[in-house]
Amino acid sequence: MISPTVGAAPELERLGDEIAELSAHVDAATARLLDLIRDFDARGGWGNGFRSCAHWLTWRAGLDPGAARERVRVARALGSLPRLAHALARGELSYSKVRALTRVATPATEERLLRVGQAGTAEHVERIVRAWRRVDRISEAKQSIQRHPSRALHVYQDEDGMVVVRGRLEPETGAVLVKALEAARESLYPAGHARNVSAETRSAAIHPETGLLVCEDTPTWGQQQADALALLAETALHNGIDPGTPGERYQVVIHVDAPVLAESDASGAPDAPGQSVFEDGTHVSVATSQRLACDATRVVMQHDADGRVTEVGARTRTIRRALRRALHHRDRGCRFPGCGLPFGQAHHIRHWAHEGPTTLLNLAMLCRRHHRAVHEEGYQVERLSDGELRFRRPDGQLFADVPPPTLVAAEPAELLRAQNDAKGLRIHPRTAIPDWFGERLDVGWAIDVLHPLAIEEIRRTSQAAV
Ligand SMILES: [Zn+2]
Ligand SMILES: [Zn+2]
Secondary structure: OOOOOOOOHHHHHHHHHHHHHHHHHHHHHHHHHHHHHHHHHHOOOOOOOOOOHHHHHHHHOOOOHHHHHHHHHHHHHHOOOHHHHHHHHOOOOOHHHHHHHOOOOOOOOHHHHHHHHHHOOHHHHHHHHHHHHHHHHHHHHHHHHHHHHHOEEEEEEOOOOOEEEEEEOOHHHHHHHHHHHHHHHHHHOOOOOOOOOOHHHOOOOEOOOOOOEOOOOOOOHHHHHHHHHHHHHHHHHHOOOOOOOHHHHOOOOEEEOHHHHOOOOOOOOOOOOOOEEEOOOOEOOHHHHHHHHHOOEEOOEEEOOOOOEEEEOOOEEOOOHHHHHHHHHHHOOOOOOOOOOOOOEEEEOOOHHHOOOOOHHHEEEEOHHHHHHHHHOOOEEEEOOOOOEEEEOOOOOEOOOOOOOOOOOOOHHHHHHHHHHHOOOOOOOOOOOOOOOOOOOOHHHHHHHHOHHHHHHHHHHHHHHO
16 A cells, blocks of 8 residues: 655646646547558558558557557547547547447447447446447347348359359358458459459559559459359369368469479569469469469479370479478468468478479468568568578568667657647646546446437337337
C-alpha cells in the first residue's frame, strides 16, 4: 500500500489531471493514426512485400501482431462508423472503448453504442459488448441452422455443350472455395497481370483504374475463375483428394523445356520461346515455372523434335525429406524480412536449373506469398558469407529486417498538444470523463433496451402475452 504524503494532494490532483488530459490527446492522435492506416490499407500500400496491412505494421511500426491486427480492424470499422470516429478524434471516447464498441457496432446501432461509451467506464463498455455479442452469436447460430439445409450445388450441361455450375454454399465452405480458387488463379495468372479485368474493358488498351496496359488476350476475371476451377479439379484428382504433405500440396503438372527453366532473366516475356505449359495447354511465365519447380517433385522427360516422349526419368523429389526437416529446423518459417509465417516452401537461392545445389546453404524457407515475391516480383535474396540472408527490393535497395527508427521530437507530448490545439480541439482533464455516477451496471437490462434483436424479442413476447 502506498499512501500519499499529507499535503501532496493538490499536487497529485494536478498529476492526475495531466494524465487524463494527455491520454485524451493521445486518443485524438490515435484517431488520426487510424485514418492513415485505413487509407494506407485501402490503397494497398503494404502490397509490395507484405502479406497484409497488419503484417506491415508489425514490421514498420513495431506493433505486436495482435495489436497490429486490432488497429487495422478498428481502422476499417471506423470507416463506416462516423460518430464513433468523431468521438475518438475529439478525445472524448478512449481508444479502448472504441475498440470494444467497434466489435459490435453497425451504422444502425452506432448512435446508441456511442451513448453507452459516453455513459459508462471502459469496464462497463467491455461487459455490455460481451453481452451484446452473446445475443449476436445466438442469432447467428439460429441463422446458420436455417441456412444449412439450403446448401446445394447443381452441375448441368447447357444446349451448346458448356457445363453450367450453380450453387449455394455455407459461408465457411464458400470461404474455402474462394481461397482455393485464389490459389489456383495465382498459379495460372501471376499477380500484376491486370487482376480485375471486366468484360467491358477487355478491348481497351489502358485499364481505366490501374492505368496498366491490358493486352487484348488477357482473360477476364470470370475466365480466370473458370480456369482456376479447372485447375482445382485436376489437382484434387491428381492427389487422390488428399491435402498431402507440404511439398506435394501444390502439385501441378507443367511441361517446361530445360532452356526455359534455365532462363536467367526471370522477368522474361510470359510467352518466351520454348515450352512452359500446363497439361491443359496453358502457358505460364518463365518466372512462374521457375517458382513452381523450385520446391517440387520433378520428372524429367526427353522429347524428340515432334514432341513424342522418348525417355522418362524417375520421379525425384527436389528436396528430400531429411533435408526439408533440417531446413524447417533452421529457418523456422518464412525468412522474408518481418514475415515469420511458420511454414513455407523451400526456395533455391540459386535455382537448381542453374546448377544451384539442393543443400541447406543454398535453400531458404519462404512462405507462398514471398516465394512469389522473389521469383515473379523482382525481390532478390542472397546468402552472405557469414550465412545471413540479404533481401533487396526490386529497385535494388536493401530490405532491412528491422526498419530504421523513426525520429521523434524531443517533447512529443508538447508537440501533440500543439497539433491538437491547432486543429481546434479543446482537450482538458475532463474531456473523456463518463457520465457515470457510480450506480451498479445491470448488463441484462442494458442489453434489453439497447440491442435491436433483444428489443424485437421483448416486443414479440409481449404481443404473445396480449
Ligand atoms: Zn524459389
Ligand atoms: Zn513470408
